Amino acid sequence: xxxxxxxxxxxxxxxxxxxxxxxxxxxxxxxxxxxxxxxxxxxxxxxxxxxxxxxxxxxxxxxxxxxxxxxxxxxxxxxxxxxxxxxxxxxxxxxxxxxxxxxx
Numbered sequence: 001x002x003x004x005x006x007x008x009x010x011x012x013x014x015x016x017x018x019x020x021x022x023x024x025x026x027x028x029x030x031x032x033x034x035x036x037x038x039x040x041x042x043x044x045x046x047x048x049x050x051x052x053x054x055x056x057x058x059x060x061x062x063x064x065x066x067x068x069x070x071x072x073x074x075x076x077x078x079x080x081x082x083x084x085x086x087x088x089x090x091x092x093x094x095x096x097x098x099x100x101x102x103x104x
Contacts (some may be wrong), residue, residue, distance in 0.1 A: 022053070033057065047071060 015042040018025075023032055033056045040049065047068040051059040059067065079092065 021056075 004024065021033075023030065024034075033052060035052070035058070038053075044052070045064065045068070048058055048064050050071075051057075051064060051067055
């Protein structure tokens, strides 16, 4: 026996209240922007899923690669990044952050 979404009465009003443009859930079925969850799990990367949740469609391979590179560069710029190391060194060693040019 298959349970379907109500199509009339107060049950439909309650079901419609919980419906969004992002996810559609019915007994035994879950889809994101029309993509069944079972077709996404194991077939799309985390980056592709982020794109889907933000844009409402899966990205092209080039767009996925670009977003992946942007996310990776943000992770790489952590507490050991060169720009942060320079600021730490300047503040702990008493080195001024402004550069004075020699007078001619």
